[in-house]
Amino acid sequence: xxxxxxxxxxxxxxxxxxGEMAKWLSSRGHSVRVVTAPPxxxxxxxxxxxxxxxxxTESQPEEPxxxxxxxxxxxxxxxxxxxxxxxxxxxxxxxxMLREIFYRPQVVFTxxxxxxxxxxxxxxxxxxxxxxxxxxxxxxxxAAFELGLLPxxxxxxxxxxxxxxxxxxxxxxxxSISIKMVERIALKGVxxxxxxxxxxxxxxxxxxxxxxxxxxRQELGxxxxxxxxxxxxxxxxxxxxxxxPLANSFAPLGHQPDPSVHFVFCGNGAFRPxxxxxxxxxxxVTMLPLQPLERLNELLNMADIHLLPQRAGAADxxxxxxxxxxxxxxxxxxxxxxxxxxxALVIENDGLPCGIVVPAEAPDALHTAVADLAASQLxxxxxxxxxxxxxxxxxxxEQVLLQFERDLCTLxxxxxxxxxxx
Numbered sequence: 303x304x305x306x307x308x309x310x311x312x313x314x315x316x317x318x319x320x321g322e323m324a325k326w327l328s329s330r331g332h333s334v335r336v337v338t339a340p341p342x343x344x345x346x347x348x349x350x351x352x353x354x355x356x357x358x359t360e361s362q363p364e365e366p367x368x369x370x371x372x373x374x375x376x377x378x379x380x381x382x383x384x385x386x387x388x389x390x391x392x393x394x395x396x397x398x399m400l401r402e403i404f405y406r407p408q409v410v411f412t413x414x415x416x417x418x419x420x421x422x423x424x425x426x427x428x429x430x431x432x433x434x435x436x437x438x439x440x441x442x443x444x445a446a447f448e449l450g451l452l453p454x455x456x457x458x459x460x461x462x463x464x465x466x467x468x469x470x471x472x473x474x475x476x477x478s479i480s481i482k483m484v485e486r487i488a489l490k491g492v493x494x495x496x497x498x499x500x501x502x503x504x505x506x507x508x509x510x511x512x513x514x515x516x517x518x519r520q521e522l523g524x525x526x527x528x529x530x531x532x533x534x535x536x537x538x539x540x541x542x543x544x545x546x547p548l549a550n551s552f553a554p555l556g557h558q559p560d561p562s563v564h565f566v567f568c569g570n571g572a573f574r575p576x577x578x579x580x581x582x583x584x585x586x587v588t589m590l591p592l593q594p595l596e597r598l599n600e601l602l603n604m605a606d607i608h609l610l611p612q613r614a615g616a617a618d619x620x621x622x623x624x625x626x627x628x629x630x631x632x633x634x635x636x637x638x639x640x641x642x643x644x645x646a647l648v649i650e651n652d653g654l655p656c657g658i659v660v661p662a663e664a665p666d667a668l669h670t671a672v673a674d675l676a677a678s679q680l681x682x683x684x685x686x687x688x689x690x691x692x693x694x695x696x697x698x699x700e701q702v703l704l705q706f707e708r709d710l711c712t713l714x715x716x717x718x719x720x721x722x723x724x
Contacts, residue, residue, distance in 0.1 A: 303402055303432075305423050306413035307391050309338035309368070313595055314535050314569070315623055316439045317343060319502055320413055324366040326703050334366040335405060337398050339373040339391050344535045344571040344592065346379050357398070371395045379572055388416040396422060403429045408714040411435045415442045417466065424472050433474040433713040437500060438483060439623075467491045474713060480621040482644035498709055503702040504626035506694050511632035511686070512603040518566075519604055522588055527564040528676045531605035533593075534624035536571030541613040541638060544668060546580035548609075549587045551669045563676055566590060568601065602631035606682060607657075607675050610637040612645065614662035621645070629656055630693040634685035636671045638662040648692070656689035 310321025320338075328334045340352035348354035354375055360368040374390035376383035399422050410432050412423035420436055427434035467490050470476060476492050477500040478484050487497040519525050536542055549565040567577060568590040581587040593601050602608075608628040621644055628635050629648075635657035639645040646659045658675065660667040675682055 303405065303407035303409070303426070304334065304336045304366070304411045304413075305338075305395070305399065305419060305426075306336075307339050307388070307416045307419070308343055308413075309336060309341070311349075312341045312343050313592060314344055316413060316415070317341065319439070319623065322503075322699070323703065323706070326699075327707070328364055328366050330707065335402060335407065336366045336368040337395055337402065338368065338370055339394075340370045342373070342375045344537070344569065346375055346377060346572060348373075348375055357394075369398050371398055388418045391416060392418040392422060395419065399423070399426045402426060406430050407432050409433045409435055409710060411437065414438045415440050417442055417469075420469055420473075424469065427474075434472070435475045435477065435710075435713070436470070436473050438476065438478040438487065439502075441483070441486065475709075477709075478621075479623075480644040482647075483621060500706050500709070501697065501702055502621070502623050502626055503699040504630040504693055504697050505699045506630050506697070509599050509602060509627050509630040511690060512599065516604050517600050518597075522566075524564055524566075524588070524604075526562075528562050528606050529564055529566055529604055530607045530609060530672055530676075531566045531568065531602075532609040532611070533566075533568040533601060533605075533627075534622070536567075536569045536574040536577060541611040541662065542573050542577055543580075544611045544638065544663065544665060545577065545609070547665050548668055548672065549581055549584050551665075552672070553584050553586050561586070563672065564588065566604065568593060598627065599631070602627055602633070605631070605633050607672060608633050608635045610635055610645070611668075612638050612662055614640065626693065626697050629689040629697065632686045632690035634658070634675055634682050634689060636660065636668065636675065638664070638668065651688060651692055654688045654691070655685055656692055657685050 304320060304324055306316065306320050308315060308317035308320060310317060312318060312321070324334050324336055340354050341349045352370065355372050357372065358370045371391065371394035373394060374387050376387055379387060403426055407430055410423050410427040410430070412420055414420065414436060424434050470490055470492050473496070475496050475498060476487050477498045478487055479501050481499060484497050484499050488494050519529070532545060545567060552563045563586065565587045567581070567587065570592045578589055610622060610625060610628065612622070625635065625645070625648065635649055637645050637649050637657060637659050638661065639659050640662060649655060649657045649659050658671040660671050
C-alpha cells in the first residue's frame, strides 16, 4: 500500500516517480493500492476533472487501486497555508487509511513530503501487522529550517527534530534518493541496516539524444541559437532568482553581451510569476509552460546546456528529480552546488564530468560557466556524452525498480515475490 501526497498524472517531481513505481509494481503481478490527493502540482490548483472537496476512487484491470482524498490547496503556498495544506491531506486520509487496515497490506510505503502522514502510515502498518517503509524524496523539515522558511535554533526546531527522530525509530525501513541523503538518515538515529538507497530514475529509451532539426527550436524561431534551458518546477526552493541576472548578463545590454545565447525557462510553480516579472523585458528569454510527457525528449534535446540552480545549503536536503532527464538527454549540465554534495559528485562523475559545478549563489561563476560551454562545442559534446553514459549505467528505470522490488520482498519473505522475479 502506497500513501503519499503526490501521484500520477502529475508530470513532475514526486508524483511522477510514485505513479511510475506503482504501475510498474502492478505490471509485475503485485497487488498495489494507493492513497493520495487529487493532482494539483506544480500549478497549486486541483486539475480539471478532479475533485478536491471529496473522496474518489480509480480502478482499472492490472492497475493500482487509487483512492483520492479531499485536500486544501492554497493559491499562494507559503508559511501557515502550506502547513494547513499538508495537515488537510493527513486529516482527510484518516478514514481511508483505517479502511486499508482490512486490506491487510504486507508493506505500507509512504513518501516524504509529507512527513505529516508518517504517524498515520505507522499506525496503519501496526494494525495490519505490516512492514513500514518511509521513502524520503525531500527532507522537508530540515529544508524548512535550514533554508529559512521556519525559524531555526529555537524550541519549535528542537521539538520538530526530536519528534522526527522518534517517529523514524519506529519504521521498518527508510530510504532516500542519494547516498548523501541516506547518510543523513543515519544521522537522525536510524540504524544504517534499515536505511537503503532508492534513487530516482529515468526511462533511458524515452529520453535519449536526438540529432537533426528540433521541433521546439523551429516553433520558437530559435534555430541557430545557443539554447540554455531550465525545465522543471518553479518553486521557492530552486534558487531560480539566479536565472534573471544570468540571462540579463548575456542580453544586448549585459556586461558581456552575446546575442547567440538564448535562455528558455519552462515549467510552472509558485515562483513563476516572479520570474516572468524579472525577465519579461529580455529579448533573449523565452518562457514556456509545463510541456506534455510526449514532448519531454524533444524539449530536453532543444538544449545545448541545461541549468540546475539551487539555493546554498539545499543540495543534500533534496536531489532534484529533473537531473535524471537532463543527464539522459546527453547534454551538459551546469549546477549550482557546494563541493562534496551529492549533486556536485554526480556532475563531477569521478573525472568524467557531466557538466560544470559552480558555487551556489555565485552569479559571476555561473555566467563564466555558461560562456565557457557556449564557446566550446567539443567541451559540450564530451560532457554530454559523459552525462548520457552516467544515466545509462546508474539511472535506468528497470534496473532501479528491480533493485527496489528485491529490497521490498526481503521485508516480507519469498511469498511476496512476483512470478516474474528471478
